[in-house]
Structure formats: structure tokens, C-alpha cells
Amino acid sequence: MKTRYPLILLLNLAGLALFLSWYMPANHGIWSSLDAEVFRFFNQKLVENRAFLWAVAITNNRAFDGCSLLAMGCLMLRFWLKETPAGRRHIVIMGLVMLLTAVVLNQLGQALIPVKRASPTLTFDNISRVSELLHIPTKDASRDSFPGDHGMMLLIFSAFMLRYFGKTAGITALIIFVVFAFPRVMIGAHWLTDIVVGSLTVVLIGLPWWLMTPLSDRVIYLFDHYLPGKNKQILNK
Structure with missing residues (x-):
């Protein structure tokens, strides 16, 4: 991968501008109104539509997070099955590097972004909470929701799919991102801007220096070279 400094810097500037458009205005400007309107729209639907209530409860149950992992795994499996033994090893190592990247970026985002806020369900009064309406385990609140870590992980997955498997895989991964x-x-466990500002800011600023330079390829090479196992392949440094 040849380093593409102009595009990297452009993406960094886009991420910084996105964050400042939310962070600088008093009370977050128009973003605050959008957050409130989105939350109230869906919160009202919880009491108006029983099917929607159950769908939201199920898709925010911790067990459903396993479905997102299954969807990501199935997408990678599609490419893994077509590969030679050496290629399969390469995909597994790429997945490991992707996981480590997600953990590091998530920790950096949580540590470096000077924002801590509770989810809308812990901010507004006189609202409906799914856990109280159905009394089943579901994630409907967070004491520190910014940036959205779940959305960030899925965006990183999408970027890796685009980088290593092409546009179709990247678009499929973005669909997985939206669904999960x-x-x-x-x-109401996250504000809209936890994802479209918080998660996206971290990805736009941090990930280009990893995927649009030789760094990720070099780490994959090192893992392939030093990790035990058969079917090692020679990668370009």
C-alpha cells in the first residue's frame, strides 16, 4: 500500500471538522436538536407499536451482539473458503490485526476525546425505557455513551473489508454496521451523534494512518512471520 498523504489529511480534516461542528457550538448547536428529535421519535414508537418495542428489545439484548459477530464472521468466511491454505492464514491474521486495531482506537478515542455524557434515557425525564416496559435484559442506557464504541468497532470492520476485500465487501459491511x-x-442507549459524530470522528482521524499507509500490511507480515503454524506466506514489507 502506497501512502496517500493528501487523502489521509483530507479525511483527518473531515473528522476534525465534524467533531468541532458538534463540540464548539453552545449546547452542540443544531446537533442537539437533531439528537433530541431522533430520541423522542423512537421513544414514542416504543409505546405506540408493540412489535417495534419487542424488536428494539431483542436487537439490544447482549445475546444479539453475538449475531453481529456472526454476520462479520460469515462475510469473512465467504472469502476464507475461496483461499489457499496460505491465504486462509492471511485472512485469520488480518482479522486479528483488525481486532487489535479496534481495541486500540476505541481506548484512544475514550481517553483523548474530552467528552463524557450519559445516554438520552438517563438525561430526559418522563420517557419510556424498554427494560421497564418489558422487564427483560436489554441495553437501554449508558452512563458514558460518547463516542459509540459499538458503532466504532463496526465502522473499523467496514474499513478493513473495503481495504482488503474490495468495494462489494465494504458495502456489505456498512449494511451490517447500520443493522447492528x-x-x-x-x-436510547446512544444519542445519534455518539455514532455519526463520535465514532466517525475517531475512525476518520485514526484509521487512515493505519490502512492507507503500509503499517497494517507490515503488522500482518510480522504476525505471519512470527506466529507459529503452517502455511506461512511471504508478504511484501
């Missing part, structure tokens, strides 16, 4: 990230917004 936005139920958190519908239930």
Missing part, C-alpha cells in the same frame, strides 16, 4: 449499530439509537 443503530438499534442502540432507537432504544
Whole structure:
């Protein structure tokens, strides 16, 4: 991968501008109104539509997080099955590097972004909470929801799919992102801007320096070289 400094810097500037458009205005400007309107829209639907209530409850149950992992795994499996033994090893190592990248970026985002706020269900009064309406285990609140870690992980997955498997895989991964990230917004465990500002800011600023330079390829090479196992392949440094 040849380093593409102009595009990297452009993406960094886009991420910084996105964050400042939310962070700088008093009370977050128009973003605050959008957050409130989105939350109230879905919160009202919880009491108006029983099927929607159950759908939101199920998609925010901890067990449903396993479905997102299954969806990501199935997408990678599609490419893994077509590969040679050496290629399969490469995909597994790429997945490991992707996981480590997600953990590091998530920790950096949580540590470096000077924001801590509770979810809308812990902010507004006189609202409906799914856990109280149905009395089943579901994630409908967070004491520190910014940036959205779940959405960030799925965006990182999408970027890796685009980088290593092409546009179709990247678009499919983005669909997975929408399906599994936005139920958190519908239930009120996250503000809309936790994802479209918080998660996206971290990805736009941090990930280009990893995927649009030789760094990720070099780490994959090192893992392939030093990790035990058969079917090692020679990668370009």
C-alpha cells in the first residue's frame, strides 16, 4: 500500500471538522436538536407499536451482539473458503490485526476525546425505557455513551473489508454496521451523534494512518512471520 498523504489529511480534516461542528457550538448547536428529535421519535414508537418495542428489545439484548459477530464472521468466511491454505492464514491474521486495531482506537478515542455524557434515557425525564416496559435484559442506557464504541468497532470492520476485500465487501459491511449499530439509537442507549459524530470522528482521524499507509500490511507480515503454524506466506514489507 502506497501512502496517500493528501487523502489521509483530507479525511483527518473531515473528522476534525465534524467533531468541532458538534463540540464548539453552545449546547452542540443544531446537533442537539437533531439528537433530541431522533430520541423522542423512537421513544414514542416504543409505546405506540408493540412489535417495534419487542424488536428494539431483542436487537439490544447482549445475546444479539453475538449475531453481529456472526454476520462479520460469515462475510469473512465467504472469502476464507475461496483461499489457499496460505491465504486462509492471511485472512485469520488480518482479522486479528483488525481486532487489535479496534481495541486500540476505541481506548484512544475514550481517553483523548474530552467528552463524557450519559445516554438520552438517563438525561430526559418522563420517557419510556424498554427494560421497564418489558422487564427483560436489554441495553437501554449508558452512563458514558460518547463516542459509540459499538458503532466504532463496526465502522473499523467496514474499513478493513473495503481495504482488503474490495468495494462489494465494504458495502456489505456498512449494511451490517447500520443493522447492528443503530438499534442502540432507537432504544436510547446512544444519542445519534455518539455514532455519526463520535465514532466517525475517531475512525476518520485514526484509521487512515493505519490502512492507507503500509503499517497494517507490515503488522500482518510480522504476525505471519512470527506466529507459529503452517502455511506461512511471504508478504511484501
